[in-house]
Amino acid sequence: MTQQQPIDEWLKELMQQDDPQLKMTDKQARIVAAAAEIFARKGFAAASTSEIAQQAGVAEGTIFRHYRTKKDLLLSIVAPVMTRLVTPFVLRDFGRVFEDRYDSFDQFLRAVIENRILFLKKNMSILKIFVQEVPFHPDLQEQFQKVVLKQVLARMTVIVDRFREDGMLIDLPSSTIIRLAVSTMIGYVVVRALYGEKEGAEWDDEQERQATIDFIMRGLAVPTP
Amino acid sequence: MTQQQPIDEWLKELMQQDDPQLKMTDKQARIVAAAAEIFARKGFAAASTSEIAQQAGVAEGTIFRHYRTKKDLLLSIVAPVMTRLVTPFVLRDFGRVFEDRYDSFDQFLRAVIENRILFLKKNMSILKIFVQEVPFHPDLQEQFQKVVLKQVLARMTVIVDRFREDGMLIDLPSSTIIRLAVSTMIGYVVVRALYGEKEGAEWDDEQERQATIDFIMRGLAVPTP
């Protein structure tokens, strides 16, 4: 199964935590892995704790020894992904990006796209769970808005402002520029995930990626009169 | 509640059906309305038939007199929206569009965008249910792929091919052009739905719409060397 691998990869990190408070027993890790797989496949509401326990090879009571409620289990899987989503944007190192490292917007775009694609590959199923459950959990929405949206938007606004002031971007509100660029990138990522990685698909990834970046760049370039 | 209105509007059409086989009793209509509201708010799996019956002011047994299972009820709400999604694309009248009516791609884009925005306003909550449930119902996925995707894609490919041959679009695969244009439009629609119609939002709809169309046009125009 294609979903197993990224979960394992992500789990490995969780289990190798040095902080003893976050350290997991073997059975706890199997619970999280089983829950993640079943949540992704059936959705949170349709997933039963008994099925999770069975798939994890664990007694049902064991789940509730580690997580007070089923929702706690969901949050323990889904919440960490949010901070991991923001991480590259708040990193000092990434902050330098828009000061002097990249001198063209499309270089910057390509860096972001490549960085986030790697992230997606490792966190696909957990992100799927997150996207599926956000509409039904106001606390998740709130957390996402405060932790992710605000931070990332603030950082990106700074970048866009700088490029616009340098005459490398069209004169539109930063929010509009970000919306256009981000929705185009999300479209690329979603189509790629849906049709790009199937067997009989004709999807030249590098070509599509380049076309996407070029499209954004032409759309956001200062019009030459 | 903002969700009530579009449901009612859509229900009115259902109830005014002339085909006696599709005619609904008053109570059946109330069941569908209640189900749509609760499915949208809590998700299909978390919605209970008893709650639907209560909100509809109907005995629980009445639901199962009209719908064999809870899933049948879901499908009766969600399936019709798919054909309504395709309708404008297979309409004769719309077919003429790309023969001689519109002579520029951005005129065509604006027509599509305006047409589909009207559709969205009337079918918001049902579309929300559809998007939320598609991942968990393979039969819905299959139906969507066959009924919507194939038809709409085929039609759009013809349009794009014609505009490209007339030298009005960049030389990229039609599928790529469609992906870029559609994902940008979806981004506009989604952001508009999330942040555009709130109270304290600064969202100049006409300006954003024009910026979006312009962005697509610049991105897809033949590059002038």
Next chain:
DNA sequence: TTGAGTAGTGAGTAATCACTCATTTTTTCC
């Protein structure tokens, strides 16, 4: 070796689930 603390268990709980069906109410049509 012992004892304290943690991890794991699985039968048991009340509540809720989708769905049934015998019965009653309403509508239809002559």
Next chain:
DNA sequence: GGAAAAAATGAGTGATTACTCACTACTCAA
């Protein structure tokens, strides 16, 4: 107005739900 048909009812069904708890198994420091 009365009989046949259709619509609606709600108590009842067994299955399943998330979660509890008394108990056992294991780990590890003293």
